[in-house]
Amino acid sequence: MKPIIVFDDVSFSYKINENSSVDVLKNVSFSIFPGEYVAIIGHNGSGKSTLSKHFNGLLTPASGDVWVQGYNTKDESKKLAIRKGVGMVFQHPDNQIVATIVEEDVAFGLENTGVPRAEMKQRIDEALEVVKMSEFRKRPPHHLSGGQKQRVAIAGVLAMKPDCIVFDESTSMLDTFGRNEVLQAIRQLNKMGMTIITVTHRMSEAAEADRIIVVEDGKIVMDGKPRDIFKHKQVLMDLQLDVPAVNQMAEKVHQQIPSFSNELIQEDELIKEVKRVSQARSREMV
Incomplete structure (x- = not known):
């Protein structure tokens, strides 16, 4: 092309x-x-x-x-x-x-x-x-x-x-x-x-x-x-840039729940991951 x-x-x-x-x-x-x-x-x-x-x-x-x-x-x-x-x-x-x-x-x-x-x-x-x-x-x-x-x-x-x-x-x-x-x-x-x-x-x-x-x-x-660009958080910070708020939130949740992905960058991904982890934890409790 x-x-x-x-x-x-x-x-x-x-x-x-x-x-x-x-x-x-x-x-x-x-x-x-x-x-x-x-x-x-x-x-x-x-x-x-x-x-x-x-x-x-x-x-x-x-x-x-x-x-x-x-x-x-x-x-x-x-x-x-x-x-x-x-x-x-x-x-x-x-x-x-x-x-x-x-x-x-x-x-x-x-x-x-x-x-x-x-x-x-x-x-x-x-x-x-x-x-x-x-x-x-x-x-x-x-x-x-x-x-x-x-x-x-x-x-x-x-x-x-x-x-x-x-x-x-x-x-x-x-x-x-x-x-x-x-x-x-x-x-x-x-x-x-x-x-x-x-x-x-x-x-x-x-x-x-x-x-x-x-x-x-x-x-x-x-x-x-x-997704590859936003993995380089420190590089972006050095360039006076940031990562999406969704990624920041996902990182905080990941620190508390390691199975929760910290590579999310879009809102719909965050919603799907919350549902996935919630369902998995519910099954573990049964």
Whole structure:
């Protein structure tokens, strides 16, 4: 299987003034494959958000190359094709919502790229259905909750039919309910075959991914399955990161009940393990 995105020895610097700059990405190389669900984590200032802006050419490398579906992001003539292939959902939904009615906002990108009316309506319907916002299509976005606004932003990107969506701290400004709404939409998109990249500081969200990339000082320091990444608790602590609350809880229970797994990272795993251990202890008492 060919990768959908390739970072090849990418470095990037922000210019401070004419005489100085700060290095943010340093010789970064990795690939993202179709259908993957990848979480990128790192403490504030690690370079993860700068990394995310390279996925669809919002930023281009100072050295090295980023390839998106075979296109080099440095090629200005391919920027539209690249951004059709990789959509972005950002931290503040209000910054992405431009229309006064939900369905008009979802249509915005389609109108700008000349999608025919009949196809446009179908795409809007499909996108709103996927994020479960169809009943709000005639509502003004400013009447919606934060989670609902973010789902409208997702629908606007989804209507463009990208192969990959990058979520850059897209739940960080939401309450628990709104965050769960967005995560449910992300899960659904990935089940449909969409490639998902999420940049997050929430370990519980990263735990849902197929793969985690850990960024520190502009470099990739860990890359693997969530369960393998979260085994390295001390390494993560040294990187100013943590493990999911579920894993912390499981570890505490494991210390009291050794048969209780201390490798759990998701809530549904915790619930199943509680049931398993409870049933086993009940049988022992019979």
